[in-house]
Amino acid sequence: MAKKLVEIYKPFERFWHWMQALLIFFLAFSGFEIHGYYSFFGFENAVTYHNIAAYMLIILILFAIFWHFVTGEWKQYIPTFTNIKAQLNYYLFGIFKNAPHPTKKTVLSKLNPLQKLTYFGLKILVIPVVVTTGLLYMFYRYPTKHGVQSLNIESLETIAILHTIGAFLLLAFIIAHLYLITTGETPSSNLKAMLTGEEEIEE
Amino acid sequence: MELRKVNKMKKFLAFIIVISVITAIVWGSLSSFDYEPTTLMKLKDKYSKKHKPKVDHKKFEVLQAKFGNAREVTKACESCHNLTSAEVMESSHWNWEREEYIQGRGIVYLGKKNAINNFCIGTQGNEQSCAKCHIGLGYDENGQIYTDSTNIDCLVCHDNSETYAKAAGKAGAPEENLDLNLIAQSVGKPKRSNCGVCHFYGGGGNNVKHGALESAMNEPTKEIDIHMAAEGMNLQCIDCHLTENHKISGKLYSFASTCTNRNSCDQCHTNAPHDKDLINSHTLKVSCEACHIPIYAKENSTKLYWDWSTAGRLKDGKPYEEDDSLGNHTYLSIKGSFVWGKNLKPDYVWFNGTASHYLLGDKIENTSQDLVLNQLNGSYKDRESKIVPVKIHIAKQPYDPVNKILIQPKLYAETEGEGAFWKDFNWQKASEIGMKDAGLPFSGKIDFIETKMFWLVNHMVSSKENVVQCNECHTRTDSRLAGLSDFYIPGRDYSKFVDVAGSWLLLLTFLGVASHGTLRIINSRKNKKVKNG
Numbered sequence: 001m002a003k004k005l006v007e008i009y010k011p012f013e014r015f016w017h018w019m020q021a022l023l024i025f026f027l028a029f030s031g032f033e034i035h036g037y038y039s040f041f042g043f044e045n046a047v048t049y050h051n052i053a054a055y056m057l058i059i060l061i062l063f064a065i066f067w068h069f070v071t072g073e074w075k076q077y078i079p080t081f082t083n084i085k086a087q088l089n090y091y092l093f094g095i096f097k098n099a100p101h102p103t104k105k106t107v108l109s110k111l112n113p114l115q116k117l118t119y120f121g122l123k124i125l126v127i128p129v130v131v132t133t134g135l136l137y138m139f140y141r142y143p144t145k146h147g148v149q150s151l152n153i154e155s156l157e158t159i160a161i162l163h164t165i166g167a168f169l170l171l172a173f174i175i176a177h178l179y180l181i182t183t184g185e186t187p188s189s190n191l192k193a194m195l196t197g198e199e200e201i202e203e
Numbered sequence: 204m205e206l207r208k209v210n211k212m213k214k215f216l217a218f219i220i221v222i223s224v225i226t227a228i229v230w231g232s233l234s235s236f237d238y239e240p241t242t243l244m245k246l247k248d249k250y251s252k253k254h255k256p257k258v259d260h261k262k263f264e265v266l267q268a269k270f271g272n273a274r275e276v277t278k279a280c281e282s283c284h285n286l287t288s289a290e291v292m293e294s295s296h297w298n299w300e301r302e303e304y305i306q307g308r309g310i311v312y313l314g315k316k317n318a319i320n321n322f323c324i325g326t327q328g329n330e331q332s333c334a335k336c337h338i339g340l341g342y343d344e345n346g347q348i349y350t351d352s353t354n355i356d357c358l359v360c361h362d363n364s365e366t367y368a369k370a371a372g373k374a375g376a377p378e379e380n381l382d383l384n385l386i387a388q389s390v391g392k393p394k395r396s397n398c399g400v401c402h403f404y405g406g407g408g409n410n411v412k413h414g415a416l417e418s419a420m421n422e423p424t425k426e427i428d429i430h431m432a433a434e435g436m437n438l439q440c441i442d443c444h445l446t447e448n449h450k451i452s453g454k455l456y457s458f459a460s461t462c463t464n465r466n467s468c469d470q471c472h473t474n475a476p477h478d479k480d481l482i483n484s485h486t487l488k489v490s491c492e493a494c495h496i497p498i499y500a501k502e503n504s505t506k507l508y509w510d511w512s513t514a515g516r517l518k519d520g521k522p523y524e525e526d527d528s529l530g531n532h533t534y535l536s537i538k539g540s541f542v543w544g545k546n547l548k549p550d551y552v553w554f555n556g557t558a559s560h561y562l563l564g565d566k567i568e569n570t571s572q573d574l575v576l577n578q579l580n581g582s583y584k585d586r587e588s589k590i591v592p593v594k595i596h597i598a599k600q601p602y603d604p605v606n607k608i609l610i611q612p613k614l615y616a617e618t619e620g621e622g623a624f625w626k627d628f629n630w631q632k633a634s635e636i637g638m639k640d641a642g643l644p645f646s647g648k649i650d651f652i653e654t655k656m657f658w659l660v661n662h663m664v665s666s667k668e669n670v671v672q673c674n675e676c677h678t679r680t681d682s683r684l685a686g687l688s689d690f691y692i693p694g695r696d697y698s699k700f701v702d703v704a705g706s707w708l709l710l711l712t713f714l715g716v717a718s719h720g721t722l723r724i725i726n727s728r729k730n731k732k733v734k735n736g
Contacts, residue, residue, distance in 0.1 A: 011215040015222070036679040036694045043673040043694055047481060055233065059226055091719075096726040137693075141484040148475055148487045154584065157691035161698045168705030172712045179716035197211075 008110055009197040013073075016064045017194060023057045024170060031167055054134050061127070076111055079120045084113040095183060105201050122173065130166035133159045246471050250436050254392065261388040270383035273340050273376070274353045279387065281352065288352035290449040296338045297355070299326070303460040305559050306580070313458045319563045320457055321576055321598035321654040322406035322509065323538075325611045327563075328640035332615035334375040336401040342374040357390070360397050364389035368400075372617060395431065396421050398440040407538070410505045414547065414594040415662040419502035427501050429666045443470065456659055457577050462556025462587070466661075468492070490589040492661055493551060494671040499594065499660045504531050504543035509598040512651040514539035515628040522628070537614075537625040539599075549592030549660045551684055553581030564643050567607045567652065573597070574609075574654045583690035590687065594658040601630060603638075605646035609654070613637040 009017070030050040033040055041049060068074040086102035091114070094102070103112045111119065136159045141150045153159070184190035185200070193199035260266055265279045281288055295301045300314030315333070319325045326333040334342040339354045356375060358367045367386045370378045403409060403417045410417030425432040431439075443466055444453045453466035468491040469476075475483040485494075499505070515536060517523070522536030531543040561567075561576045581588035601610040613636040616623030624633035630649050638645035676684045677694030684692060 011211065011218060015215070015219060034677075034693055035697060036677075039674070043677045044481075047673075047693075051481075052230070055230060056226060059229060060222075063222065096722055098727070098730055141487055142480075148484050150487055155691055156693070157696070160691055160693060160696070161701055164697065164701050164705065168701070168708055171705075172708045175709065175712045176716055179720060182720070 003200045003202055005198050005200050006107060007197050008105070008107055008193055008199045008201065010071075011197065012063075012067050014194060014197055016060060016067070019060050020057070020064075023053050023060065024174065026053050027057065028167060028171055028174075035164065035167075051138060054138070058131060058135075061131070076109065077116055077120050077123060079117045080113050082113065084117070087112050087114045091183075101185075105199070107201075118173070122170075126166055126169050126173075129162055130170065133163040133166065137163060242471075242473060242476060247436065250438060250442065256391055260390050263388075266384065266387045270387065273356065273358065273383065276383050276387050277340070277353045277355050277357055280357045280390075287449070288355055291338070291355050292350075292352065294338075294449050294451075296449075296451070299337065301454075301458065303458065305460045306557065307559070311460075311560075311562065313460070313560065313562070315458070317563060318458050319561065319576065319609055319611060321596060321600055321656050322412060322506070323614065324511075324600060324609075325563065325641075327611050328613045328637050329615040331374050331617065332372050335369045335371060335373070336405075337375045339375045341376050358383075358386055359400065360393045361390040362386050362397065363391040363394060365396055372615070392439070393441055395439055406506065408532075410500060410503045412506070412596075413658055413660075413662070414505035415496065415499040415660050417500075417503050417505070420662065423663075425666060426669075428663050430664055445470075456558045456579060457656065458560070460558050460560065465556060468495075488583075488589055490554075490591045492659075492664070493549075493590050493592050495664050495667075496549065496592055496660050496662075497665055497669060497671045497675075498546050498548060499592075499663050500545050500547050501663055504529055504545040505547070505594065506541055507544045507547075507594075507596060508542035509538070509596070509600075510540040510651075511598065511600045512539065514624070515630065517628065536628065547594070548683065550595050551590050551687060552579055552593055552657065553583060553585065553588040553687065553689075554579045554591040554659070555581040555585050555587040555589075561609070561654075563611055563641060564608055567602065567609070570602075570604070570607060570652060574652055576654050576656050579657050579659075583687070590684065592660040594660055596656045596658060598654050598656075599651045600654055601634060601649050602652045603634075603644075603646050603648060604650040605648050606644050608643065609652075610634045610645070610649065611637045611641045611643070613640065 027050060030041060030046045030053065032038070033046040034043065034050060040046070083103050090099060090102045093099075101112070103109075105112075136151070136153070137156070139151065140153045140156065140159070141148055181190045182188075184193070189199060263283075265282055268279075270276050270279070291297055295314055298314065299316040300312045302310060303313050304310050315326050315337075317325075317327065323329070323333070330342040338356050338359055339349060340356050341349065341354060343349065356369075356377070358377070359369060364386050367381060368378045370376055399416070399418065399421055402413075403420065405412035405416075410419075419427055420431060422433045423431050425435050430436055430443075441451070444451050445466075446452065452464055454464060472491070474486050477483045513534070516534075517536060523534075524532055524536070525534040527533050527543065529543070529545070532538075532541060533543075534540050557580045559578045559580065561574060567574055579591075579593070601612060602608065603610055612624050612630070612633040613622055614624050614633065616626055619626040621627075622629070622632040622636040624630065627633070631647070634649055635645055635647075671683065674694070676682050677692060679695060679697075682692070682695045684695065
C-alpha cells in the first residue's frame with residue numbers, strides 16, 4: 001500500500017493543542033498547590049497565576065470552538081460505536097502482537113473511535129464543568145464600584161469539589177494521553193505529527 | 204516544497220502573534236479595575252494637619268482663681284460651657300448603662316452599673332473602688348450617681364497636663380494635692396492617655412481585659428499600632444471614635460447588643476481598599492481586623508484565665524502574691540490564680556454585630572458546660588456576619604448551685620469586718636452581702652463554674668507589611684481559621700472521598716499505562732527474536 005505525507009494537523013490546531021497542554025499542566029500544578037498539596041509559588045501567587053492561566057485557557061477554548069465550527073472539524077469528535085470493540089481489542093491484545101491498527105487514520109477521520117468518545121466526553125462534560133466551576137470560584141464574590149457583591153451562592157463547597165473532581169479526571173486523561181502517544185505507527189510518529197502537522201498515512 | 208514550508212511557518216508565526224496580542228489586550232482590560240489609589244494619601248494629608256485649639260484656657264480669669272476642690276473646677280467650666288453638663292449626663296460614660304435590645308428578651312438597660320463579667324465580676328456593692336473609672340467625682344454610698352452636675356469630672360477626660368489622677372477607693376474623687384489650676388488651664392481634646400487611664404486598666408491592671416488596649420498604646424511604636432504610633436500618624440482615640448455632644452462612637456460587646464453606633468475601619472478606608480480584587484473580595488466575609496491584627500498583647504501580657512476558686516489562701520494569716528518572670532501576678536490571695544499571655548494570635552468567630560448576654564440573676568440552664576457571658580451572634584450563612592478576631596477569657600467564678608445564678612460578691616470595703624472578700628477572705632459572707640446588695644436570692648451554697656467572655660480585638664493594627672498572610676488561613680495544617688468549620692476554605696478544606704478516589708484514579712492510570720508499556724516492550728523483543736530466529 002502506498003504511503004503519502006499529508007498535513008493532518010493544521011497550524012492552528014497544533015498551536016491550540018500545545019498551548020492547551022501547557023496551560024493545563026500549569027493549571028494542574030498551581031491548582032494542586034491551592035488545593036493544599038504542596039507549596040511552591042506561595043498561596044497568593046498560585047491563585048493569581050492560576051487565574052491568569054484560566055483566562056488564557058478560556059480565550060484559547062473560545063478560539064478553538066470558533067475554528068472547529070468554521071472549518072467543520074468539529075465533526076471529527078462525533079462519537080461512534082462502530083469499530084469501538086475492534087479498537088479496544090487492539091489496545092488489549094493486538095498491540096502486543098504487532099497487529100495493524102484497526103481503524104485507518106485519514107484527514108477526514110483522524111481520531112479512532114475511542115479517542116472520539118474520550119475527547120467528546122472531555123469537551124462536553126469535563127472541561128465545561130471545570131470552566132464553569134472555575135468561573136464561579138472566581139466570581140461568586142465580585143468587586144463593584146460600591147464595594148464587593150456576591151452571587152447568591154450558599155457555599156463554595158460544591159463548586160470547589162466539582163472543580164477538584166474535574167482536575168483529577170483531566171490529570172488521569174493526561175497520563176493516559178501521554179502514554180498513548182507512543183502507540184502510533186512507530187512510537188514517535190504521533191508526536192512528530194502533532195509537531196510538524198504531517199504524517200505518512202495510507203492512500 | 205521548501206517555499207511551502209517557509210510560508211506555512213510564517214503563517215503560523217503570524218497567527219501566534221495575533222493571538223498573543225489579543226490575549227494581552229483582553230487581559231489588560233480585565234485587570235484594569237482600579238480603586239482610587241489616593242484614599243490613603245488623602246487620609247495621611249488630613250490627619251497630618253495638627254489640631255490647633257481655638258481658645259487658650261490659660262487666659263480665662265475664672266480658671267486663675269485658686270481652686271479648693273474639683274467641684275469648683277467643674278463649676279468654673281460650666282460658667283462658660285453652660286449647656287454641656289446635660290450632654291454629659293446623658294452619656295453612657297456617666298450613666299454606666301445604655302438602652303440595648305437583646306434578641307429574645309427585648310429592651311434591657313445594661314452597663315457597668317449592673318453587668319456581670321468574669322474579671323472582677325461586677326461593680327454592684329463595690330462602687331467605692333470601681334467608680335475610680337466613673338466620669339463623676341463620687342458615687343454615693345448606695346451606688347447612686349449624683350444628679351448634681353457639679354459632680355461631673357471634666358478633668359479626667361480633658362486634662363492635657365497629664366498630672367490629673369483619681370484616687371483609689373474614693374468612688375471617683377481625685378487625688379489630693381493636685382495643682383487644679385494648672386490642670387484646668389491645660390484642658391483640651393482628650394488624648395490617648397485620657398482614655399487610657401481607664402480603658403487600658405480595666406479588670407484591675409494594665410491590659411488585663413482587652414489584650415490590645417494597654418499602656419503601651421499611650422505612646423505606641425509603629426510595630427504596636429500603625430495608626431497611633433507617635434512617630435507615624437499619631438492618631439488619638441477620638442480621631443476614630445468620633446464624638447458628638449459627648450457621645451463617643453464605638454462600643455464594647457461586654458454590654459452592647461445591637462449593631463449600631465459601631466466604629467469601623469471603612470469609615471476612612473472604604474470597604475474595598477486593596478489594589479487587588481482578590482483581596483477586596485474577602486471583605487464581604489472577613490473583617491479588616493482579622494488580617495490586620497495578626498497578634499495582640501504585643502508589649503505586655505493580658506489575662507486569659509482567672510480562677511477565683513483558689514482565692515483566699517493566706518500565709519501567716521496574711522494575703523500574698525506570686526508573680527511570673529514577666530512580673531505578672533500568677534496568684535493573688537484577693538483574686539485567685541491567673542494565666543497570662545503575650546504576643547497572642549487571636550481566636551476567630553463569626554460576628555454580625557449583635558450579642559446576647561448573661562444578665563445578673565439569669566438562671567444558668569446547664570451548669571456542666573462553660574457559661575458564655577456575652578454570646579457574639581453570627582455564622583457563615585448569615586449575610587451580615589464577618590470573621591472577627593477575639594480574645595477569649597475564661598474564668599472560674601462563684602455561683603449559687605441551688606438557685607443556679609452567678610454570685611455578685613461584695614469584694615471591696617475600706618476596712619475589715621464589713622464582709623468584703625478582699626479584706627475578710629470569706630466567700631460565704633461576701634456572697635451573702637453582695638447578693639443582698641444586688642437584690643438577689645442566695646441559698647448559702649457556693650460553687651465555682653467556668654465562664655467565657657469574648658473580647659473583640661480591634662486595636663494594635665499592624666503595618667500592611669505585617670498582615671496575616673494568605674497561607675495562614677488557606678492551609679491544611681494549623682489554619683488560623685481551624686475553629687470555623689461551617690464553610691469551605693480553599694487550601695484548608697477538601698473532600699476526603701474525592702481526594703482519595705482521585706489519587707487512586709491517578710495511581711491506577713499510571714500503573715495501567717506502565718504495565719501496558721512494559722508488556723509492549725517485552726512482546727516486541729519476543730517478536731523480533733521470533734523474526735530473527
